[in-house]
Amino acid sequence: MYHPSRGGVRGGRDQFSWDDVKVDKYRENYLGHSLKAPVGRWQKGKDLHWYAKDKKSKDADMEAAKEEIRRIKEEEEQAMREALGLAPKRAPKPQGSKLDKHEFSELIKRGSTAEDLGEGHAEAAHVKGLGFAKRKKRRREEKKQEKHERREERKHERREKRHARDSDDKRHKRDKGKRRHDSD
Secondary structure, eight states, X not given: OOOOOOOSTTOOGGGOOHHHHHTOTTGGGSTTHHHHSOOSGGGTTOOTXXXXXXXXXXXXXXXXXXXXXXXXXXXXHHHHHHHHTSSOOOOOXXXXXXXOHHHHHHXXXXXXXXXXXXXXXXXXXXXXXXXXXHHHHHHHHXXXXXXXXXXXXXXXXXXXXXXXXXXXXXXXHHHHHHHHHHHO
16 A cells, blocks of 8 residues: 655655755754765765675676776877877867755855854855965065064164263263362
């Protein structure tokens, strides 16, 4: 007695998607989430059902791997001929987008504020560009130059104060000496 799950307002099979489970806060609560909704870099391109395959499929996989190696060798050979000028150059193949809809929406979100992104994503939104190191070095040099200028300015001020104090002392001694002469 098999009865298909019904659709309707309570959410049925037609409204469920494993892609939605990938970004769900409670994804661990779904049975089979690690296989049906893998998240993370290490799971990309991996065969997550390796344990359930039979021995016959291994032969087919080996054939597919050999075919892929043969195809790669042919492409490398063609590229070598093109580089040496022995064959005309082909137009580059367009690389399509390999992002699913949730990854794409995360990429679009990168321009939003840290509060919108949530915990852990704020650091990923602020990526330093190619010229960052040069700007940082230039700022460090400018700060060093400003510090040197301030130091020279303070040195000059101390020299001025010392000069003024020394001249006051000389004037004071001279005045004192005149008074003694006048009193004699």
